[in-house]
Amino acid sequence: MPLTFQLDPPVTPALRDGILRLWVDVSDAGGAVGFVPPVDVEEVRPELVKHLVAMTEGRMRLVVGFDEDGAVAATTFVAANTHRLMLHWVWLYTVMVHPSHQGKGYGRDLMAAVEREVRGFDGIEAIRLTCRGGTGVEHFYASCGYKEVGRVPGAIRVAEGDDRDDIVMLLPLD
Numbered sequence: 001m002p003l004t005f006q007l008d009p010p011v012t013p014a015l016r017d018g019i020l021r022l023w024v025d026v027s028d029a030g031g032a033v034g035f036v037p038p039v040d041v042e043e044v045r046p047e048l049v050k051h052l053v054a055m056t057e058g059r060m061r062l063v064v065g066f067d068e069d070g071a072v073a074a075t076t077f078v079a080a081n082t083h084r085l086m087l088h089w090v091w092l093y094t095v096m097v098h099p100s101h102q103g104k105g106y107g108r109d110l111m112a113a114v115e116r117e118v119r120g121f122d123g124i125e126a127i128r129l130t131c132r133g134g135t136g137v138e139h140f141y142a143s144c145g146y147k148e149v150g151r152v153p154g155a156i157r158v159a160e161g162d163d164r165d166d167i168v169m170l171l172p173l174d
Helices: 013-028 041-056 106-119 137-143
Strands: 004-007 060-066 072-080 089-097 126-132 147-159 162-172
Touching: 004 106, 013 041, 013 072, 013 089, 041 060, 041 072, 060 106, 072 106, 089 106, 106 126, 106 137, 126 137, 137 147, 137 162
Parallel strands: 089 126
Antiparallel strands: 004 060, 060 072, 072 089, 126 162, 147 162
């Protein structure tokens, strides 16, 4: 059953808790979304609050994929640039699909939904994201049309002696 995607759904307690649980579950499954497993809700909550504050301030938007039961199954945050010379592109942060839905094409569906939504934003010509090297996720993004445009070797320290590249990907919307 396909997911239903929504841009900027109302932030209810159920949505907030669903995103929080998704973030923990993705992190604990080894997803590269800002944490190293194991994590708990209280460790992730401050990061979610930062994203929610940015949404309230109009600096960030949210795309959510809901499953057939209305549960949060996928999300990403779309951040506007604040620098006057970079207002023509946006960032994607915290791209997540619940581990129980891996392999169903929902990641590709999420990326397509984000692209559709962002194409409707005035003046936006590209989407940019970064991903953690060593996971192979850059190949997934490439299959969605993103091009690797930069790489900083060893920029992400997952653990002592385990440094990963920070890979910059770009999707032009022309």
